[in-house]
Amino acid sequence: MKLLFWGTPAYAVPSLEALVAAGHQLVGVVSQPDRRRGRGNTLMPSPVKTRALELGIPVFCPERIRRDTECQRQLADLGADASVVVAFGQILPQEVLDQPPYGCWNGHGSLLPRWRGAGPIQWCLLEGDGQTGVGVMAMEAGLDTGPVLLERAIPIGLLENAQQLGGRLAQLTAELLVEAMPRIEAAGPGPEAERLARLGVRAQGSEGLTTARLLQKADFQIDWSQSALAIHRRVMGLYPGATTGWRGKRLKLLATEPLVQRLAPQLSPEAAALVRPAKATPATAPGTVLQLLPELGLVVATGGCPLLLRSAQLEGKGASSGGQLLQQLQANAGDRLG
Secondary structure, eight states: OEEEEEEOSGGGHHHHHHHHHTTOEEEEEEOOOOEEETTTTEEEOOHHHHHHHHTTOOEEOOSOTTTOHHHHHHHHHTOOSEEEEESOSSOOOHHHHTSSTTOEEEEESSOTTTTBSSOHHHHHHHTTOSEEEEEEEEOOSSSSOSOEEEEEEEEOOTTOOHHHHHHHHHHHHHHHHHHHHHHHHHHOSSOHHHHHHHHTOBOOOSTTOOBOOOOOGGGGBOOTTSOHHHHHHHHHHTTTOOEEEETTEEEEEEEEEEOOGGGGGGSOHHHHTTOOOGGGSOOOOTTBEEEEETTTEEEEOOSSSOEEEEEEEETTSOEEEHHHHHHHHTOOTTOBOO
């Protein structure tokens, strides 16, 4: 099929590559405009734009597609059979949704209707979901409200961070989109209701509906009075952005393990050996350094069981772990984070 691809971050690149490899004709790619990034505040293209140009595909970067009628006209002139959207970052107006005769299809990184909206990967980790997945959904004017054509679920590991989970979901999204395209083509064009009926899509219900709200600056700040598991979920879900204070500097927490007895089978062997019954752990002010372990890192008190801090990045320094982290922090038992 002739496809128009919409995407912006690295998450969407495997889908773009997979559709090209599957033999589809990519008539164009729509991505967010170049943004300033990094310490040099340099104007940089999105990962999807970069890869599309490498593949020789024309790229369009409207600031607001809803308002850019000229760009809408240019996209219509491409004559795409279908549009495929993966983490584009803007809501498509009805005028754009109505353009392709085989419809607009979204590869979404959650099991809808759970975690509609931006940041589904972060929120499934923050909330401790046991599983997540991806779906290929027919797009509507609402936010991720359309019926689902294909869906795959995967388990979430306790020690898996947002970057790692995102990598798995990105590949799964690519696989599912490649699987979906022949079905969409076989169903043929025509009125939307008839096309979707031929495809046998699943309408989303309201049961289990959640929306992934936009993250705020305060979400990234660690509250040591929370439980070890809650803090760990924040570190994993917001990777690499969860922060605390250390002697007047910002400390990013990159890898932790909650030393909770019931979670011991899911921990690394080294961390599991540190687990003690909760009643055997003396009460200490949250954020206090309890132990220094040269091969592992710091054991820190929380509002519940202790937390093993394995990797972190001190402001102005590179990421470090184990003995290197201890040396960088020059920590002592009894010191406080926060």
